[in-house]
Amino acid sequence: MNRLWVRLALAFLLVTWAVLAVVTIVIYQSVQNSFRTYVSERNAAIFGRPLVNSLVEYYARTGTWTGSEVVLAGVGGRGEGRGAGGLLTFVAGLDGIIAAATDPAWIGRRLDEAATSRTVPLTLDGQRIGTLGQQTPGDQALLDAESQFTTQVNDGLLLAAASTTVVALLLGIVLAVQLTRPLQRLTARVSAWSPTSSKRFSPTGGTTEVRRLAAEFDAMSARLARAEELRQQMAADVAHELRTPVTVLRGHLEAMMDGVYPLDGEHLAVAYDQALHLNRLVEDLRLLTQAEAGRLPLQLEAVEPEALVRQAVARFAPLAQDAGIELTYDVEPLPAVTADAARALQIFDNLLSNALRHTAAPGRIAIRARAQGDHVEFTVSNSGMLDPDTAAHLFDRFWRSDEARARDQGGSGLGLAITRQLVLLQGGSIGVEGDAGETRFVIQFPISPP
Numbered sequence: 001m002n003r004l005w006v007r008l009a010l011a012f013l014l015v016t017w018a019v020l021a022v023v024t025i026v027i028y029q030s031v032q033n034s035f036r037t038y039v040s041e042r043n044a045a046i047f048g049r050p051l052v053n054s055l056v057e058y059y060a061r062t063g064t065w066t067g068s069e070v071v072l073a074g075v076g077g078r079g080e081g082r083g084a085g086g087l088l089t090f091v092a093g094l095d096g097i098i099a100a101a102t103d104p105a106w107i108g109r110r111l112d113e114a115a116t117s118r119t120v121p122l123t124l125d126g127q128r129i130g131t132l133g134q135q136t137p138g139d140q141a142l143l144d145a146e147s148q149f150t151t152q153v154n155d156g157l158l159l160a161a162a163s164t165t166v167v168a169l170l171l172g173i174v175l176a177v178q179l180t181r182p183l184q185r186l187t188a189r190v191s192a193w194s195p196t197s198s199k200r201f202s203p204t205g206g207t208t209e210v211r212r213l214a215a216e217f218d219a220m221s222a223r224l225a226r227a228e229e230l231r232q233q234m235a236a237d238v239a240h241e242l243r244t245p246v247t248v249l250r251g252h253l254e255a256m257m258d259g260v261y262p263l264d265g266e267h268l269a270v271a272y273d274q275a276l277h278l279n280r281l282v283e284d285l286r287l288l289t290q291a292e293a294g295r296l297p298l299q300l301e302a303v304e305p306e307a308l309v310r311q312a313v314a315r316f317a318p319l320a321q322d323a324g325i326e327l328t329y330d331v332e333p334l335p336a337v338t339a340d341a342a343r344a345l346q347i348f349d350n351l352l353s354n355a356l357r358h359t360a361a362p363g364r365i366a367i368r369a370r371a372q373g374d375h376v377e378f379t380v381s382n383s384g385m386l387d388p389d390t391a392a393h394l395f396d397r398f399w400r401s402d403e404a405r406a407r408d409q410g411g412s413g414l415g416l417a418i419t420r421q422l423v424l425l426q427g428g429s430i431g432v433e434g435d436a437g438e439t440r441f442v443i444q445f446p447i448s449p450p
Contacts, residue, residue, distance in 0.1 A: 008179060012172030013165070020164050024157050031153050052132060055091060056122055059129050065091050065099035072102050088135035090114065094128065182210040186217065193221055242281060249274040284414040291421035296343075298425060302336035302448040303344060305369045305376050312348035313367065316356065324361030327352075331369040337376045337445035339426050344445070347422050348380070350415040351441050355382035358439075375428075375444040386434045394432055395420045 054071045072089050090101035092111040101107050106114065111131065119133040252271045255261040290296040313329050320327035348367075355365045363383035370377050386394070395416050423430040428445045 008176035009169065009172035012175065013168050016164060016168035016172075020161055024161060028153070028157060032150075052120060052122065055132060056124055056129070059122070060124055065093055065130055068100040069102070069104075072100060088114070090133055090135075091122070092131045092133065094130060099130075179207070182207070182214070186210070186214050189214075190217065238281075238285065242278065245274040245277045245281070249278070281414075284418060288414055288418050288421060291418060291425055294425065296422075296425060298340040298343060300338055300340055300426065303339045303341050303445075304336055305334045305378070305445075306331045308339075308341070308344055308348070309367050309369060309378070312345060312352060315349065316352045319356060320365060323356060323359075324363075325356065325359050326362070326364045327366075328364070329367040331367075332371075334369055334371055334376050336448040338448040339428075339445050343422050343426065347419050347443065348378075350419040351380045351443075354415060355380060355439075359383050371447075372444065374447050376447060378443045378445070379440050380443070381438050381440040383437065384439055385437055386432065386439050395430075 051071070055068060058068050058071050059065060068091050072091070088101065088103050088106060090098045090103075090106055092098045096111045098106050098109050098111060098114070111133065114133060114135050119131050121128055122130040122132055249271050252261065252267055252274075256263050256267055261267045287296070309329050309331050313327060317327055352365065359365060359382045365380070365382045368379045368381075370379075420430050423443055423445075426445065428443060430441065430443045433440050433442065
């Protein structure tokens with residue numbers, strides 16, 4: 001009962017039953033009312049309109065049916081009775097007691113004892129005042145025919161209901177199976193999914209909703225496969241990055257323990273540097289993981305762009321001077337942006353550190369800030385061009401355009417990946433572009449509302 005095709009078939013059957021019940025009731029009531037009207041009109045025609053009118057006039061004049069035998073005996077026509085030897089014609093009151101009859105022996109008896117074959121209601125001013133009836137043994141066949149007609153109508157309705165039920169059930173099962181078959185195929189695909197099989201898609205078919213669900217599943221499986229590929233790649237990258245400092249640290253410690261290197265400050269400093277490098281790698285990985293998962297705590301507030309740029313430049317000015325690189329900034333009066341001041345400063349630290357590592361002396365690093373619609377755009381540019389392959393992978397984890405130089409200067413290969421996640425978490429955007437011998441990182445932060 002918990003299968004979808006069973007529920008759809010039963011729902012189709014219940015709807016059919018509901019419609020059939022309404023149609024049956026309407027047809028039955030219509031047939032019954034029409035049949036009663038026909039019988040009443042037929043009986044009135046058989047009795048004769050003069051007799052009916054005369055009885056109504058008598059009751060209107062006297063207010064009772066007592067003595068109305070004179071009307072029954074005095075009006076001719078097919079409905080007239082003449083004593084026990086003829087047709088028994090009578091008038092009954094609203095209490096169902098016969099008040100007048102062509103056979104006096106029937107006066108005072110109940111209407112249902114007469115076993116009448118036809119009756120006509122007597123009305124005055126729209127109100128029923130009695131019943132005109134006639135006991136006609138010869139019309140019993142007609143009464144049986146009327147009863148048979150009613151029975152045949154009921155039997156026909158029951159047969160139609162039974163036939164419709166069977167047809168509706170069969171059609172409901174067929175339609176339900178057709179509707180649920182694409183879902184069964186999709187379920188089979190979900191059950192058999194794995195990162196290695198996610199690219200072997202097959203058409204699902206079915207309704208528009210089912211096809212959209214299948215398309216979304218295909219897109220989701222592709223994203224999961226890509227995420228699994230990135231996870232495996234990141235695990236390999238982490239292992240590779242950790243292996244180098246661990247190997248160097250272990251080698252120096254073993255050499256000092258074996259007496260190959262003296263246990264002095266110079267060799268301890270090498271081991272200490274590798275320990276610091278390991279610490280930076282672990283911290284960068286922790287920060288990147290928190291940022292990608294959206295669990296990095298942020299304190300968003302209104303930050304002045306000029307103060308942010310001045311502070312970042314002041315921190316790197318001595319380093320730039322020692323490297324023989326010109327560091328400048330140009331910030332026009334700007335509205336405040338919504339950002340975490342500490343994390344925003346970390347973003348500029350990463351970009352300026354990256355620019356210093358990749359700018360040869362005498363080079364130039366510049367920071368500019370301009371208003372662009374509802375954002376403030378910061379540009380960090382440095383001398384030197386990026387090749388297209390480097391630009392495409394610049395924000396990937398552990399990517400290095402010059403691996404040897406980056407390793408010598410202690411880079412982890414995670415700085416720009418962390419920078420991108422920090423910008424995105426603060427509602428901004430970041431990109432890289434280059435031309436005319438210059439590389440530019442463009443960052444946008446939303447302007448803080450008043």
